[in-house]
Amino acid sequence: xxxxxxxxxxxxxxxxxxxxSIHVNVGEIVALIGANGAGKTTVLNSxxxxxxPREGEAIFRGVNILGLxxxxxxKMGISQIPEGRQIFAPLTVSTNLELGAYHRYSRKNKPSLxxxxxxxxxxxxxxxxxxxxxxxxxxxGEQQMLAIGRALMSKPxxxxxxxxxxxxxxxISKDIFRMISRLKDELKTTILIVExxxxxxxxxxxxxxxxxxxxxxxxxxxxxxxxxxxxQRAYLGKEKKEIWE
Amino acid sequence: MNIxxxxxxxxxxxxxxxxxxxxxxxxxxxxxxNVQFYRKIFDKxxxxxxxxxxxxxxxxxxxxxKDDLRNSYPYDMFAVSLREVVRLHSTxxxxxxxxxxxxxxxxxxxxxxxxxxxxxxxxxxxxxxxxIAFAYGLLTGAFGLHYGAEEIGASVIPTSSGHTEKxxxxxxxxxxxxxVCTPSYALRIADTMVNMEIDPKTLNLRxxxxxxEPWSENMRKEIEGRLYIDALDNYGLSEVIxxxxxxxxxxxxxxxxxxxxxxxxxxxxxTGNLLPPGEKGELxxxxxxxxxxxMIRFRTGDITRLNWQQCDCGRTCIRIEKIMExxxxxxxxxxxxxxxxxxxxxxxxxxxxxxxFQLVVDRKDRMDVLxxxxxxxxxxxxxxxxxxxxxxxxxKQRLSSVLGVNVDVKLVEPQSIERDLKKYKRIxxxxxx
Numbered sequence: 001x002x003x004x005x006x007x008x009x010x011x012x013x014x015x016x017x018x019x020x021s022i023h024v025n026v027g028e029i030v031a032l033i034g035a036n037g038a039g040k041t042t043v044l045n046s047x048x049x050x051x052x053p054r055e056g057e058a059i060f061r062g063v064n065i066l067g068l069x070x071x072x073x074x075k076m077g078i079s080q081i082p083e084g085r086q087i088f089a090p091l092t093v094s095t096n097l098e099l100g101a102y103h104r105y106s107r108k109n110k111p112s113l114x115x116x117x118x119x120x121x122x123x124x125x126x127x128x129x130x131x132x133x134x135x136x137x138x139x140x141g142e143q144q145m146l147a148i149g150r151a152l153m154s155k156p157x158x159x160x161x162x163x164x165x166x167x168x169x170x171x172i173s174k175d176i177f178r179m180i181s182r183l184k185d186e187l188k189t190t191i192l193i194v195e196x197x198x199x200x201x202x203x204x205x206x207x208x209x210x211x212x213x214x215x216x217x218x219x220x221x222x223x224x225x226x227x228x229x230x231x232q233r234a235y236l237g238k239e240k241k242e243i244w245e
Numbered sequence: 246m247n248i249x250x251x252x253x254x255x256x257x258x259x260x261x262x263x264x265x266x267x268x269x270x271x272x273x274x275x276x277x278x279n280v281q282f283y284r285k286i287f288d289k290x291x292x293x294x295x296x297x298x299x300x301x302x303x304x305x306x307x308x309x310x311k312d313d314l315r316n317s318y319p320y321d322m323f324a325v326s327l328r329e330v331v332r333l334h335s336t337x338x339x340x341x342x343x344x345x346x347x348x349x350x351x352x353x354x355x356x357x358x359x360x361x362x363x364x365x366x367x368x369x370x371x372x373x374x375x376x377i378a379f380a381y382g383l384l385t386g387a388f389g390l391h392y393g394a395e396e397i398g399a400s401v402i403p404t405s406s407g408h409t410e411k412x413x414x415x416x417x418x419x420x421x422x423x424x425v426c427t428p429s430y431a432l433r434i435a436d437t438m439v440n441m442e443i444d445p446k447t448l449n450l451r452x453x454x455x456x457x458e459p460w461s462e463n464m465r466k467e468i469e470g471r472l473y474i475d476a477l478d479n480y481g482l483s484e485v486i487x488x489x490x491x492x493x494x495x496x497x498x499x500x501x502x503x504x505x506x507x508x509x510x511x512x513x514x515x516t517g518n519l520l521p522p523g524e525k526g527e528l529x530x531x532x533x534x535x536x537x538x539x540m541i542r543f544r545t546g547d548i549t550r551l552n553w554q555q556c557d558c559g560r561t562c563i564r565i566e567k568i569m570e571x572x573x574x575x576x577x578x579x580x581x582x583x584x585x586x587x588x589x590x591x592x593x594x595x596x597x598x599x600x601x602f603q604l605v606v607d608r609k610d611r612m613d614v615l616x617x618x619x620x621x622x623x624x625x626x627x628x629x630x631x632x633x634x635x636x637x638x639x640x641k642q643r644l645s646s647v648l649g650v651n652v653d654v655k656l657v658e659p660q661s662i663e664r665d666l667k668k669y670k671r672i673x674x675x676x677x678x
Contacts, residue, residue, distance in 0.1 A: 005263070006299075021270055025260075210271075217271050217275050219271050220534075
């Protein structure tokens with residue numbers, strides 16, 4: 001579905017992504033794990049065009065999307081759920097959802113939008129209860145659901161999920177992960193997920209990549225990565241590195 | 246026809262190439278970080294892993310040779326610390342210091358999967374009784390295939406090598422259906438069966454998966470004819486992973502090389518230059534998934550060519566031609582390169598010749614002299630002189646015309662050429678250069 005080859009992204013003079021190549025197949029959940037500042041979010045932002053790469057190739061369903069503006073990339077079916085959720089706090093839940101379909105918002109489309117909002121509500125029933133509430137007053141978990149719901153409103157075939165468990169209590173983030181796997185099972189959405197909580201992400205994903213200082217150092221099945229000693233030590237909090245090594 | 250890992254073995258080329266490239270990049274990043282030998286190479290060339298922009302760019306990197314591996318004895322080539330290594334194997338070390346190779350848990354998992362692929366492509370199923378007559382020990386042959394066969398669900402009989410008569414009794418009593426060993430050992434088993442007066446037709450044997458040494462089509466015909474089995478080739482080498490690099494499917498038209506784990510290149514063994522697609526030369530392999538012992542452009546010393554045509558079995562990975570020759574088996578006689586397999590091919594044309602022969606090279610009056618010792622059947626050996634001389638003359642002429650150099654031929658009694666258990670000594674080079 002998505003194939004990225006040799007992407008190089010810079011922040012000014014800082015070379016943030018060095019020849020990154022990854023792919024996501026239809027129906028897959030792919031996890032991208034790595035330490036803080038390794039470049040995980042930059043990969044997502046490079047795909048969605050927020051920080052366009054200077055070089056490389058990104059083929060989405062046969063079309064090169066590199067260099068396209070973000071709004072067009074969204075229209076083509078890629079939707080990003082940003083780190084920290086970034087919901088529109090002063091607006092109501094329903095308005096937030098409507099804004100997710102901004103690119104096809106018109107009087108003519110109103111009935112179909114209504115139906116889509118209903119679909120989101122049936123997926124996240126709690127949002128229906130809160131439909132007229134101001135989004136900023138929602139709990140963290142509910143806000144995350146809203147952010148996912150808002151992304152679903154653009155009918156994406158590929159969802160880019162950035163740190164969905166950030167700032168959530170462990171119990172709540174468990175719920176969120178359960179919902180993400182429901183997205184895959186029920187809506188057949190393909191997902192590229194970036195996560196600090198490497199273990200949870202890998203348990204959810206089919207495959208994973210490990211990124212380190214802007215370079216991919218491993219591509220493996222999720223189980224393979226969960227079993228990898230280096231990954232365990234660096235990202236799963238198991239088995240500390242001995243001082244004399 | 247069964248395929249063990251369809252998602253990868255039959256992956257569309259475009260997807261496969263993307264996967265390969267991703268894995269090349271991560272392998273380069275890891276070796277640069279973790280293996281001093283490779284780090285030095287990169288630093289010397291003044292390149293970083295990210296300067297390699299495509300799979301084709303790999304050919305700008307130098308080779309890893311057997312000598313490099315010997316010099317790093319025992320652990321200098323490892324890309325992980327020893328506590329992550331769960332298995333060690335080594336080469337026999339017959340031609341120098343042994344090469345030690347290590348495997349992490351994931352390496353073993355991948356290896357098992359690869360071995361399951363080659364066994365399945367050879368036709369082994371969970372209903373088979375697989376007798377593994379490779380030596381269990383430091384060499385990789387036995388263990389690699391052992392775990393693959395178990396993964397498939399077949400019953401494994403780990404007889405190890407040697408004790409041929411006992412092997413045959415086990416084969417008969419345990420109802421072995423699949424024999425796994427070197428091709429020359431399969432012939433030895435056939436010989437021993439004749440001595441023991443056991444008719445292979447009365448056995449349950451139906452399949453043989455052979456590897457570990459180069460062998461010819463004629464040898465395949467002989468094994469198949471004498472043991473009444475399907476004989477299939479598979480290829481692997483300890484330095485790369487062990488058995489599991491490439492294998493024949495039931496079409497027996499080249500070996501499928503599992504490109505999601507290995508990248509093949511063909512080079513001219515003399516110059517080291519990349520050869521045009523389809524030409525015959527030395528196989529060079531880069532590993533894509535190995536964690537403990539990754540190899541960048543390892544010179545295998547095996548002579549083959551690549552075939553991109555898709556096979557009827559549905560696998561999309563590249564095929565390598567059956568390997569019959571090694572660069573270190575190649576003899577240069579008066580400037581002409583001579584391969585033992587050419588000689589074997591010629592000998593099969595003559596009735597009464599055994600496929601056992603030995604080459605003796607010497608230098609007389611500053612000229613190379615090649616003498617071929619050929620085992621002939623007893624019947625011919627005790628036949629009248631005239632017929633014997635005729636045969637000798639015919640072989641000599643045929644060999645000389647095929648090889649392009651003059652050859653001396655000597656007929657010897659059956660079983661008179663020295664054999665060690667697995668590989669007999671084909672070449673004796675007495676030249677002092």
